[in-house]
Amino acid sequence: MRRELSVTVAWAALLLVLAFAAPSFFSLSNLRDVTVANAPVLLVAAGMTLVIIAGEIDISVGSQFALLSVAAGVAAKSGVPMALMVPVTAVAGLALGALNGGLVANLRIPSIVATLAAMIALRDALRWATGGAWIEGLPSRFQWFGLPQGGGEILLVAVCALIYGALAWALRNLSAGRFLYAVGSDREAARLAGIPVTRVLFAAFALMGALTAVAAAMNAIRFREIQSNTGIGLELKAIAAVVVGGASITGGRGTFTGTLLGLGLLATIGPALTYLGISPYWEKAIQGAIILCSIAFDALPARLTSRTKEAKLARA
């Protein structure tokens, strides 16, 4: 809760600076651009929130994203109706995520290793398959689902927001969400409480894949052709949003509100620099600084209160 507050304050401060220094940032067209470009990222960050709460990580989502973008294009070109394109891509994503889930949950390979392998293998397989070529000649109904741009944008943002909201509700209100936190906090204790740990982990990764797929499809429809090398660094963007949003990288802690705020803050920085006339090369440095600050924010109060904790321990 504290973290959500501090991220909100930081974000508000940034927006306040922009309001004075570069009021044109708040032009409708800019806000629309920023929102539309980041809505798909939000879905990836949603999946990442689940995976990180479970105490794992998935660094293959950038490669998955590229592969699934291409898959969405290929599906559309091969005559899959647009209404079915998103579900078809989602199933492909579910399969990719299930692959990671199988490696991590069933074969117990550390997720950083398993998804590193997936990250490299998927990216290179895609390069080999496409020869680096973009997917062109998409059906005319592909871009913006054949709607005018404004309508397409609204649909895109609405779909992403709806999915995000549903997941946020589910994480809080379904017992599966409770299991996820339990597994991330203390895997052994969760297992002894009778929680199906393997299935929970598997589901988190599978869902991550499906969400990446929807994100890839939603992102792809913004353009007339599909780059086959898209999504580079997306995994870091998503992880950064989740961590800035207050999730613990060791699992058991994190919220969708936090992730939303974290992504909001990080996504504002790039365009803000442009509007403030600062070199865009600073973007990564500032994002890095924010990540560091948010971690320090966790560590410092913990150090300051360690004395009172000691007291509690001593009494116990």
Added chain:
Amino acid sequence: MLLRVHNISKSYGGVQALKRVHFELEAGEIHALVGENGAGKSTLIRVISGAVQPDAGFLEVDGKRVVIEDPLASKALGIAVIYQQPSLFPSLTVAENIGLALESVSLWRRISWKERGRVARDLLERVGARFGPEHLCGELSMPEQQLVEIAKSIGANARILILDEPTASLTNREVDKLFDVLRAMRERGTGIIYVSHRLDELQQIAGRVTVLRDGASLETAPMSSVSREDLVRMMVGREVSSVFPKRNGPLGDVVLDARGVSSPECGIRDVSLTVRAGEIVGLAGLVGAGRTEFAEILFGIRRAGKGTIQIGNREVAPGSPEDAVRLGIAYVPEDRRRNGLILEMPVAANATLGMLSRQPGLRALDFTWERDLASRYALQLGIKTASVDAPAKTLSGGNQQKVCLSRWMATQPSLLILDEPTQGVDVGAKAEIHSLMVEFASKGIAILMISSELPEILGMSDRIAVMREGSIAGVLSRSEATQQTVLSLALGLGEEARA
């Protein structure tokens, strides 16, 4: 006077942990320190070891006033503390662990492996260890790790040795071995402060005893002049019947019927055991006799190679805790801090976790129901917590144990397995947990209780199964069971005992 604690006070925030505590330790003395959880024993140890600074009062070592700024300073004064959980590096060898404790800590220093091994071997011999310095500490048993800790303190020439609940996870034979080592140290003039909940042991080992209650030192007396009952009365400040709750409920049908259960990988051989509804069966034996392993087979954590397990006339083969929970088996593990509760989660969420895990995951939570249920159990089991929304980690050990119990009570199990249910729990909470067990049994739950504490085994059980080296050495009825018969079965002295 080796060590004198003079009028020490310490408060944390608003809580007075120590109030003008006096304590004296002579060279060549084993001095017991007892008190309920929260009485201030740990804080006193922390003050002596330099982990915290007192607000008032002072310490004297050898009659000279000293300020112990940090643990390093206490080490220099010859003070060593051995905590309940040995603090060894599991992936380093015994020699490396001892070396780290004794050798210089400068970064750029050449290690003499030969010397290190020699020192370690020498120390291990002095504590009577039967393992070499080349073993990885993570592979040693708990008592063996404790010996390594003691070896470290001897190597550091400790003159003041503080042991905090050293026997909590030891069996009687291991305790005897530990006591031999301590007595030898005493003969060499070491002053030993011995903290324990096991009052019977103190009578064997300690010369004097000091009782702490609510942060104050109540009394110091020669051990021989106080009885166990006196100590309990002083610790608690009220009369606690050391008598176990009586009950004479009728026994129901057989709930658990294990036949010939074997598992070569964890050394379980041909274990057959039945538990009836409403019955408490005690599972006694030395640590390492396979009691926990057998319980883990029943709960699906480990797999049985051979044999059959029937739960209520139905043959089952729990492959995971998840299966076991669905079959109506509940298991409260030994190490509840590590394996029992999700400490970050609220009490209420912990209490309902067992029920939730029996149902499909895509089910909406009912927070009102959850809080009501948790509050009801908190009231019923006497769980002391600020609120059921408080994280489980804020509760004391005994209350955590009760939360764990409530989680499984809520699942209405037919078989409840308790592994060391009162280990590390203070006297008052212990009695409460015992009466809860009786209450559960009277509701027709079959209870299998693993305990290393003989009075508990004898007092609580309708029948006692004694395990030795992975097998059932014998099953005793309540009338047959005495400390003697249980022990001799556990040690494999059955024939001699009867002769």
